[in-house]
Amino acid sequence: MKIEITLPQIGxxxxxxxxxxxxxxxGQDIEKYEPIxxxxxxxxxxxxxxxxTGKLIEKTVSEGETVPMGNMIAVFDVIDxxxxxxxxxxxxxxxxxIGSISDVAAVGPTGGEFKDNSLITExxxxxxxxxxxxxxxxxxxxxxxxxxPVVLKLAEQHGIDITHVSGSGQNNRVTKKxxxxxxxxxxxxxVDVKNTITVASDDHFVTPNxxxxxxxxxxxxxxxxxxxxxxxxxxxxxxxxxxxDSNRESFESLHKIKLTYLTFxxxxxxxxxxxxxxxxxxxxxxxxxxxxxxxxxxxxxGLDGLSVPVIHNADGLGFLDICKxxxxxxxxxxxxxxxxxxVEGGTFTVNNTGTLGSILGGAIINYxxxxxxxxxxxxxxxxxxxxxxxxxxxxxxxxxxCLSFDHRIVDGLEASSFVQAVKKILESINTRTNLT
Amino acid sequence: xxxxxxxxxxxxxxxxxxxxxxxxxxLGEDIGARGGVFLATDGFVELFGPERxxxxxxxxxxxCGIAIGSAVNGMRPIAEIQFADxxxxxxxxxxxxxxxxxxxxxxxxxxxxxxxxPYGGGVRxxxxxxxxxxxxxxxxxxxxxxAPATAYDASGLLRxxxxxxxPVIFLEHKKTYRLVKGEVPSDDYTIPLGKAEIxxxxxxxxxxxxxxxxxxxxxxxxxCEKLGISVEVVDLRTLRPIDRETIVKSVSKTGRALIVQxxxxxxxxxxxxxxIISEECFFDLDAPIMRLTPLEIPPMPFSPIxxxxxxxxxxxxxxxxxxxxxx
Numbered sequence: 001m002k003i004e005i006t007l008p009q010i011g012x013x014x015x016x017x018x019x020x021x022x023x024x025x026x027g028q029d030i031e032k033y034e035p036i037x038x039x040x041x042x043x044x045x046x047x048x049x050x051x052x053t054g055k056l057i058e059k060t061v062s063e064g065e066t067v068p069m070g071n072m073i074a075v076f077d078v079i080d081x082x083x084x085x086x087x088x089x090x091x092x093x094x095x096x097x098i099g100s101i102s103d104v105a106a107v108g109p110t111g112g113e114f115k116d117n118s119l120i121t122e123x124x125x126x127x128x129x130x131x132x133x134x135x136x137x138x139x140x141x142x143x144x145x146x147x148x149p150v151v152l153k154l155a156e157q158h159g160i161d162i163t164h165v166s167g168s169g170q171n172n173r174v175t176k177k178x179x180x181x182x183x184x185x186x187x188x189x190x191v192d193v194k195n196t197i198t199v200a201s202d203d204h205f206v207t208p209n210x211x212x213x214x215x216x217x218x219x220x221x222x223x224x225x226x227x228x229x230x231x232x233x234x235x236x237x238x239x240x241x242x243x244x245d246s247n248r249e250s251f252e253s254l255h256k257i258k259l260t261y262l263t264f265x266x267x268x269x270x271x272x273x274x275x276x277x278x279x280x281x282x283x284x285x286x287x288x289x290x291x292x293x294x295x296x297x298x299x300x301x302g303l304d305g306l307s308v309p310v311i312h313n314a315d316g317l318g319f320l321d322i323c324k325x326x327x328x329x330x331x332x333x334x335x336x337x338x339x340x341x342x343v344e345g346g347t348f349t350v351n352n353t354g355t356l357g358s359i360l361g362g363a364i365i366n367y368x369x370x371x372x373x374x375x376x377x378x379x380x381x382x383x384x385x386x387x388x389x390x391x392x393x394x395x396x397x398x399x400x401x402c403l404s405f406d407h408r409i410v411d412g413l414e415a416s417s418f419v420q421a422v423k424k425i426l427e428s429i430n431t432r433t434n435l436t
Numbered sequence: 437x438x439x440x441x442x443x444x445x446x447x448x449x450x451x452x453x454x455x456x457x458x459x460x461x462x463l464g465e466d467i468g469a470r471g472g473v474f475l476a477t478d479g480f481v482e483l484f485g486p487e488r489x490x491x492x493x494x495x496x497x498x499x500c501g502i503a504i505g506s507a508v509n510g511m512r513p514i515a516e517i518q519f520a521d522x523x524x525x526x527x528x529x530x531x532x533x534x535x536x537x538x539x540x541x542x543x544x545x546x547x548x549x550x551x552x553x554p555y556g557g558g559v560r561x562x563x564x565x566x567x568x569x570x571x572x573x574x575x576x577x578x579x580x581x582x583a584p585a586t587a588y589d590a591s592g593l594l595r596x597x598x599x600x601x602x603p604v605i606f607l608e609h610k611k612t613y614r615l616v617k618g619e620v621p622s623d624d625y626t627i628p629l630g631k632a633e634i635x636x637x638x639x640x641x642x643x644x645x646x647x648x649x650x651x652x653x654x655x656x657x658x659x660c661e662k663l664g665i666s667v668e669v670v671d672l673r674t675l676r677p678i679d680r681e682t683i684v685k686s687v688s689k690t691g692r693a694l695i696v697q698x699x700x701x702x703x704x705x706x707x708x709x710x711x712i713i714s715e716e717c718f719f720d721l722d723a724p725i726m727r728l729t730p731l732e733i734p735p736m737p738f739s740p741i742x743x744x745x746x747x748x749x750x751x752x753x754x755x756x757x758x759x760x761x762x763x
Contacts, residue, residue: 148691148721148722148723149718149719149720149721149722150691150719150720150721150722151722153719153720169762169763170762170763173763175722175723175763176691176722177640177722
């Protein structure tokens with residue numbers, strides 16, 4: 001009877017072997033367990049014993065050829081085959097009689113040793129008969145892809161592909177512990193993805209104060225919930241500067257308040273918002289809430305970090321009132337004396353980054369408002385000025401204003417028309433402007 | 437609490453039960469004048485008189501027959517079988533009669549007797565003084581079989597056995613008699629029959645055992661801990677009815693079970709425990725159930741070398757545990 005001889009699976013991690021040399025010739029009679037072929041895997045070289053007594057009729061692989069485990073290597077004419085519908089019994093010899101392993105330590109792919117035996121150094125009795133019986137039962141059950149019930153159960157419960165779990169058990173078997181470790185590792189990996197900050201030995205941790213934590217939370221909330229978009233304009237502040245310069249002394253002596261660029265900007269924004277209502281709104285529960293009042297928040301660096309006091313009903317206030325409110329809030333913010341109602345109810349925010357020397361910024365919106373605008377540094381620089389159809393270069397005082405806006409609520413068109421409105425108001429200021 | 441040996445715990449408990457309850461009496465070979473071959477009833481005849489401490493002929497069948505008759509008629513006999521190896525003539529009385537009295541009388545009669553049986557080997561006792569006989573009784577519905585391993589359990593379980601209204605086979609491992617000592621409260625405590633106990637908690641593997649083997653298993657568990665294997669130890673304590681709940685809970689947690697017993701494997705307590713695990717823990721198993729038992733040969737050998745080789749030992753248990761944990 002002719003049967004196919006296959007290359008036995010040797011260890012779970014080995015998938016293929018290279019044929020070094022045939023040890024038998026076609027036509028030769030071969031005894032069961034006689035070495036027939038020498039192979040080398042990525043780990044060891046070994047002789048494969050014949051699984052049967054019989055005659056070698058055909059070699060189906062040649063020397064030097066790479067053969068996947070389980071592939072046919074030869075055809076035998078066999079006399080000792082017992083009818084058996086378990087082909088593995090025919091093709092896989094008992095692990096204990098798989099050929100000689102040369103030039104390697106006893107950790108070969110046959111994996112016949114229990115790894116933990118090496119841990120026991122004292123008083124180990126020689127294997128008893130029952131021990132050997134146990135070995136036999138276990139190794140026969142540990143063929144490839146045999147998983148224990150609990151491993152299958154856990155894998156199903158946690159949606160794990162067991163083939164991706166590396167096994168630490170006998171013959172690389174995946175154990176319950178391996179699956180549990182895998183689950184832990186996946187969980188840790190997920191956390192790591194979220195938090196990839198690494199800490200070096202010379203780094204140190206600072207626990208943020210409660211204000212810092214609130215700011216952090218709000219920034220995260222805003223930047224994660226609001227799809228920010230940005231636009232900016234440059235505003236010619238030359239005339240505003242002249243206005244300030246000519247009115248400073250009288251204004252200050254009269255009102256005991258400093259006249260600043262910010263006042264003009266805040267005033268201009270409050271006016272521009274009345275005609276650009278969608279910038280003075282919030283996106284709440286898939287609805288846009290248009291705010292009835294312009295309550296203008298002013299971002300101020302205070303004792304405890306950033307605070308945003310609010311000028312309520314700024315659209316109804318004149319220049320002087322805005323100026324007074326602004327001065328009052330700024331002073332109290334810097335001293336850390338703001339009350340709760342000072343910081344509540346803002347509908348839009350102005351952030352005066354110019355005092356810090358900044359010329360461009362992309363601020364994070366004060367959630368759930370629709371926008372925040374920065375007033376950057378007023379810079380003296382050359383500018384092309386057109387008058388009477390004639391262009392020339394002049395030194396002007398120029399300020400950038402950068403708007404961050406909630407792109408769910410408005411598009412670039414509305415955003416631009418708003419910043420253009422602000423720009424227009426500011427550029428319409430002159431020395432004769434009524435500062436009341 | 438005083439520290440006493442297992443035999444002292446047994447002696448104190450019988451004495452205390454006899455003092456409390458006049459219907460309790462003892463009978464057996466050499467238990468009176470000799471005080472019992474293991475001195476379990478030393479001084480009892482002086483204390484309670486020959487009517488309550490009855491020396492019998494060498495006739496185990498009669499000892500048990502008398503016990504059954506008196507129990508059915510309202511007494512609470514404690515019969516002593518001198519060695520488990522001698523119980524066989526009494527098996528008809530115990531298995532054939534005592535176990536069936538409640539059932540056979542429509543519950544009108546009960547048989548509240550305790551049969552104390554020193555059993556087990558490892559004492560160089562040879563063929564006739566080393567036998568494990570628990571299976572024949574554990575197989576029999578109508579009997580309760582108790583096998584304590586510690587002095588505390590021996591006392592609490594013996595008290596429960598004497599007070600129980602059904603026949604209880606009380607197995608005392610003779611090697612534990614003087615080898616094992618422990619704290620035993622002087623009060624009247626009982627331990628419920630049919631309850632196993634986790635003698636050591638662990639995570640990686642459960643060893644289920646009873647009797648003398650418990651102590652080897654506990655010693656081995658300490659060694660295994662050093663090897664990085666956390667072993668949970670279940671002491672069955674009662675062999676019938678067996679405590680399925682504790683076995684299932686522990687094996688479901690660890691996923692691996694080793695059963696260690698002094699008795700041979702085939703059709704034994706380990707077979708029953710293994711069946712319970714297969715029935716109830718299958719989907720929590722991470723490895724095949726393993727048993728560590730002696731060779732399947734007729735007797736425990738008399739030769740000291742062979743006896744040691746025959747019995748499970750601390751080293752063999754450690755070896756089996758590390759093997760099972762590495763699968």
